[in-house]
Amino acid sequence: MIFLVCKQKECSNKAVFNEKFCYLHSKNKEELTAEIYDFIKKNKTIKDMNFAFVPFDKIDFSGKEILFSRFYKCSFNNADFSNTSLYSSFFDFADFENSDFTSSTIRFAVFGGANLKNANFFDVNIFSSNFIGAKIENTKFKDADLSYSRFIGAEIKATTFYNCNLKKAYFQNMNFDDLSIKTSNYQEAILKECSNGSNKIKGYIE
Amino acid sequence: MKIYTTINPDSLSNIYLIKSDNSNQGVLIDPGSFSQNVYQTLKSTDIEIKKIIITHNGIEQINGIPLIKKIFDAEIYSYDEIILDYETITVRNDSVINLEEMEFKIIETPVHTYDSISILTNDAIFIGDIFQAGSLSSFIEKKEPSQYEYNIIKNKILSLPDSLIIYPGQGPATTLELERKFNPYFINL
Numbered sequence: 071m072i073f074l075v076c077k078q079k080e081c082s083n084k085a086v087f088n089e090k091f092c093y094l095h096s097k098n099k100e101e102l103t104a105e106i107y108d109f110i111k112k113n114k115t116i117k118d119m120n121f122a123f124v125p126f127d128k129i130d131f132s133g134k135e136i137l138f139s140r141f142y143k144c145s146f147n148n149a150d151f152s153n154t155s156l157y158s159s160f161f162d163f164a165d166f167e168n169s170d171f172t173s174s175t176i177r178f179a180v181f182g183g184a185n186l187k188n189a190n191f192f193d194v195n196i197f198s199s200n201f202i203g204a205k206i207e208n209t210k211f212k213d214a215d216l217s218y219s220r221f222i223g224a225e226i227k228a229t230t231f232y233n234c235n236l237k238k239a240y241f242q243n244m245n246f247d248d249l250s251i252k253t254s255n256y257q258e259a260i261l262k263e264c265s266n267g268s269n270k271i272k273g274y275i276e
Numbered sequence: 277m278k279i280y281t282t283i284n285p286d287s288l289s290n291i292y293l294i295k296s297d298n299s300n301q302g303v304l305i306d307p308g309s310f311s312q313n314v315y316q317t318l319k320s321t322d323i324e325i326k327k328i329i330i331t332h333n334g335i336e337q338i339n340g341i342p343l344i345k346k347i348f349d350a351e352i353y354s355y356d357e358i359i360l361d362y363e364t365i366t367v368r369n370d371s372v373i374n375l376e377e378m379e380f381k382i383i384e385t386p387v388h389t390y391d392s393i394s395i396l397t398n399d400a401i402f403i404g405d406i407f408q409a410g411s412l413s414s415f416i417e418k419k420e421p422s423q424y425e426y427n428i429i430k431n432k433i434l435s436l437p438d439s440l441i442i443y444p445g446q447g448p449a450t451t452l453e454l455e456r457k458f459n460p461y462f463i464n465l
Contacts, residue, residue: 183458202450218447218448240447
């Protein structure tokens with residue numbers, strides 16, 4: 071991923087899509103946004119693209135393959151990621167409200183600092199992905215493979231981990247306020263200073 | 277430039293393949309094994325490995341070299357003069373490795389081991405085992421860096437731009453902004 075720097079003086083953001091400016095400094099946001107949505111709609115594979123700051127609310131990404139792309143501080147409220155393949159892409163500090171990731175495959179992706187609210191991760195395969203510092207609320211992980219992913223410093227609220235593979239998934243300083251984690255192999259997770267209600271829970275490493 | 281990540285199945289350490297946009301030539305960072313998944317990544321990306329860069333002389337970083345050298349006529353770059361039985365092209369601070377349009381700048385970062393280097397390229401840095409996303413180099417052994425080592429991380433890595441993507445030797449990728457904000461060991465640095 072190499073993106074050009076925005077042409078706007080003193081702006082260090084990267085140029086968006088095929089533009090010379092970042093999204094924040096683009097001259098005609100409305101036209102550019104429409105062009106980006108059209109691109110997403112017409113292409114099954116999205117590769118090597120920078121979409122930082124672009125709103126993708128209600129956009130359908132289902133069945134798409136997203137590789138080597140950057141979605142820094144994008145919003146994906148009500149976006150559909152079902153059956154999507156995400157590889158080595160960055161969604162840091164993005165907003166996901168009511169986003170659906172059912173049956174998606176997520177490998178080496180970064181969701182650090184993201185806000186996930188009312189999101190569904192059913193039957194997903196998430197491998198070695200980064201959720202550090204993410205705020206995760208009312209989100210459901212069910213039949214999800216979260217192995218080797220990291221949730222260090224994440225804030226988790228009313229979120230369920232039902233029948234998940236947590237092998238070497240790394241949680242730190244977290245309170246799981248739902249009993250669902252007991253249905254997952256939490257004993258194989260790395261749980262540092264984590265609790266379930268008032269009880270401390272032990273993983274592979276405390 | 278495309279950066280592909282694959283995993284050494286024995287140690288679960290990351291192996292990075294970086295392919296030029298101009299040709300099928302590429303660089304391999306820390307080939308700790310030459311297992312089926314490494315072979316498949318090489319095959320599917322059709323990369324011709326021209327250079328191997330070693331972040332430090334550890335088994336998890338070098339074990340795949342003999343097989344790779346049998347297939348590709350690749351030069352080895354390392355802080356150490358000899359890796360296994362191979363003579364290397366030694367690198368030090370500010371050494372630059374070029375291949376096609378790609379440029380890799382070496383930063384000496386002796387944190388995890390005395391010979392640890394980081395590799396800076398465009399918007400990304402490969403840091404070997406000096407730390408991991410949200411953690412130190414080894415959260416299992418609970419070894420905390422000394423103040424000297426913390427200073428190296430602070431002055432040589434954390435001083436780089438926020439948007440820089442960090443590819444560690446173990447675990448998922450991260451960014452400098454995420455590490456500054458959420459890595460519990462760096463928040464107060």
